[in-house]
Amino acid sequence: MFQDLDATLAALVESEMPLSGITVSFATPDDQFPPSGVTLPAVAFFLYDVRENHELRTNQWENTRQESGMITRKRAPARVLCSYLVTAWPNESAPNPAQDEHRLLGAVMRLLLRHREIPERYLRGELTGLKPRLPARITAESQLQGIGEFWQAMGGRPKATLHFSVTLSVDVFESAEVGPEVTETVVRVGLGVDHES
Known part of the structure; x- marks a missing residue:
């Protein structure tokens, strides 16, 4: 699933990036970056x-009508x-690498801000046709404790970063057949049972 999310993000950036010749990588940004095979x-x-998004957690059930007329019920995805x-x-061989870095980061930021959810045409693998859609956003908050500590742990020099999040729907529940579809409601109104005195 995560490899499909990576492929989806790569498709988005490669299709909409206004700058040409940009490689999309999912390698760790440590002091060994770029790895072989990644061209700058x-x-x-x-x-x-x-982590699970608790704000979007729901206990609702989804009913699906089968061709046989039977209804299957399934819990909403996590x-x-x-x-x-x-x-x-x-x-690094460019005349002004720092300026190029900021230009590139700015172009990516504009591209990511354009989409509140990943457009369906870029979804790959298991994510194709996934419902609900994949909300995406650049976040102000980071799940990292400290960005300085992160770069120190990576062994690399600090860089400007964007914090970007995507919410996946993960199907973890089995569906169960619950019976035939109810197509009509019958309400009977009448007098009560007569009582003899």
Whole structure:
């Protein structure tokens, strides 16, 4: 599922990025970045946190009518928040790498802000046709305790970052057949039983 989310984000960036020749990477942004196979300039999406989104939790059931006329019932999917750290990596041989990094990060930010949910045309693998849609946003809050500590742990120099989150629907419940579809309601109104005195 996470590999499908990565492929989805890559499709989004590759299709809508206004700058050409940009590589999309999901490698760890440590002191070894870029790994072999990643050509700069690049945008790195580092998945650093996965947790259930309790605000979107629901106990509702979804009913589906089968061709046979039977109804199956299933609990709504769990909602899982996936948090990414997004960084821009310019070509170091460029005349002004710092300026290129900011230009690249700004272009990614505008692209991500354009979409409140991932458009269906970019969904890949298991995410294709997924309902409900995938809400996405650049977040002010980070799931990291301290960004400075993060870069120290990564062994790399601090970089400007975007915190980006996508909420997945994860189907974890089995459906159960509950019976034939109810197509009409009958209400009988009448007098009560006569009593003899």
